[in-house]
Amino acid sequence: MPVLATWNVNSIRARLPLVLEWTGRVRPDVLLFQEIKTEASGFPDMEFRSLGYQSLVVGQKSYNGVALLSRLPIHPVMTSLPGDEADAQARYIEADVAGIRVIGLYLPNGNPIGAEKFAYKLAWMDRLIARAKTLLAEGVPFLMAGDFNVIPTDDDVYDPKAFASDALTQEETRRKWRALLNLGLYDAFSLSHPDARRAWTFWDYQAGAWPRDLGLRIDFFLLSPRLVDRLQDCGIDREPRALEKASDHTPVWCRLEDGQ
DNA sequence: ATGGTTGTTGGACAA
Numbered sequence: 001m002p003v004l005a006t007w008n009v010n011s012i013r014a015r016l017p018l019v020l021e022w023t024g025r026v027r028p029d030v031l032l033f034q035e036i037k038t039e040a041s042g043f044p045d046m047e048f049r050s051l052g053y054q055s056l057v058v059g060q061k062s063y064n065g066v067a068l069l070s071r072l073p074i075h076p077v078m079t080s081l082p083g084d085e086a087d088a089q090a091r092y093i094e095a096d097v098a099g100i101r102v103i104g105l106y107l108p109n110g111n112p113i114g115a116e117k118f119a120y121k122l123a124w125m126d127r128l129i130a131r132a133k134t135l136l137a138e139g140v141p142f143l144m145a146g147d148f149n150v151i152p153t154d155d156d157v158y159d160p161k162a163f164a165s166d167a168l169t170q171e172e173t174r175r176k177w178r179a180l181l182n183l184g185l186y187d188a189f190s191l192s193h194p195d196a197r198r199a200w201t202f203w204d205y206q207a208g209a210w211p212r213d214l215g216l217r218i219d220f221f222l223l224s225p226r227l228v229d230r231l232q233d234c235g236i237d238r239e240p241r242a243l244e245k246a247s248d249h250t251p252v253w254c255r256l257e258d259g260q
Numbered sequence: 261a262t263g264g265t266t267g268t269t270g271g272a273c274a275a
Contacts, residue, residue, distance in 0.1 A: 010275085011267055035275090037268070062268050109275060149275095204275085205265040248266075248275080 001232065002072075002098055002256050004030040006145040006219055007240075008106070008202075008249035012036040012067070015247055016044055022240055024051050028253060029071050030097055032104035034147045036065035043067060060090035066106050066146070072098045081105075083127035091124070099259050100227065101135060101142035107149045110167030118167050121149070125176040132183050141226040141259075144185070147202075147219050147249065150177045152187075155197070156217040168218065181222070188221040188234035188254050201236055202249045210241060221254040230257040 005028040009015045012033060023031060031053070036043060040059040048055055053069040058079045068074060074095050081092040091106040105128070110121030128144070135142045151168040154160035163169045181187065189199065200215025209215065221234055232255040241250040 014267065035267095063274070111275080207261095207264050209264095245266095 001258055002029040002100075003253055004028060004032070004102070004143070004145065004221070004256070005251050005253040006032040006034070006104065006147075006221065007251040008034040008147040008219060008247060010035050010037070010247040010249065012043060012065075013038060015245070016047065018240060018243055018245060018247075020047055020051065022237075022251065023048070023053070023069075026237075026251075026253070027051075027071075030102060031069040032093075032102070032145050033067040033069070034065075034104065034106035034249075036067050037062060038065055056093060056095055058090045058093045060088075064090045064106055066090060066093045066104050068093050068095055068097075068102060068104050070097050077101065081124065081127050081131060083130060084123070087124075099141070100256075101140045103131075103142060103144040103146075105144060105146040105148070107147065109149045110173065113165060113167050113170055118170075121167060122172055122176060125173070125180070129176065129180050129183065132180060132185065136183060136224065140224075142224045143188075143227055143254075144222045145220065145252070145254070148177070149218055150174070151216055151218060152177050158198070158200070158214040158216070163216075168216070184225050185222040186225075186228045186231075188223050188228075188231055189217075189236065189252065191228070191231060192234040199236055201252055203241060205248050210246075219249055219252045221252060223254075227256060230259065231255075232257055 040057040078094040108121040201219035203210040
């Protein structure tokens with residue numbers, strides 16, 4: 001019954017004590033980090049190794065950066081999203097762990113809309129859809145997890161009007177999100193908690209968003225059909241968001257039945 | 261409230 005978790009840590013070095021405490025206590029089998037904000041050479045490998053984790057890091061100085069940690073052997077597959085050789089941003093990691101193709105991603109924010117950052121976001125989503133199509137055609141059981149920077153519906157944001165001109169709510173963004181799911185992927189949290197409300201995964205640092213519980217649901221586990229059959233539970237752990245020096249995101253976890 | 265906060269970095273820029 002492997003447990004996987006995803007967490008946008010907003011700098012692994014600034015967050016290290018908090019993240020190590022959580023990891024050592026929860027002990028997920030696989031852990032996906034986003035926004036580690038460091039090159040691989042600056043990633044605290046040893047601290048996680050002492051907790052029993054191997055690591056695979058796709059780093060970048062100052063911005064972005066993703067990592068995959070695991071207590072089981074990691075078999076790397078890709079360290080960038082196919083479809084644009086010129087894209088140097090560290091936002092994608094793909095590896096086989098325990099017979100599952102595990103993909104960790106930090107989808108571009110895309111603000112402000114109508115400029116090149118938004119075009120990059122939409123193109124990145126097209127590339128992600130293409131990757132999912134390939135994996136489905138190959139019949140590989142896989143999951144995509146991370147910070148998707150998409151607010152799929154107005155129920156996934158505390159105030160839709162306040163985000164009407166935000167890249168995360170644009171109809172083009174939502175259409176591509178639906179196109180991805182309509183390939184046959186499933187949002188594990190929604191399956192496990194169909195009646196959940198205000199199940200935020202992110203609260204801005206500003207304007208008392210956390211104490212007022214004004215958040216967004218933008219971190220997800222998407223499962224391929226063969227993994228949906230193994231889904232036991234999926235949850236959002238709000239506790240780390242309440243701590244001093246918290247990330248603005250909180251971990252999302254997913255428990256699967258053992259495979260054959 | 262065209263503000264507010266945090267992180268990287270040592271001035272903007274990203275979120």
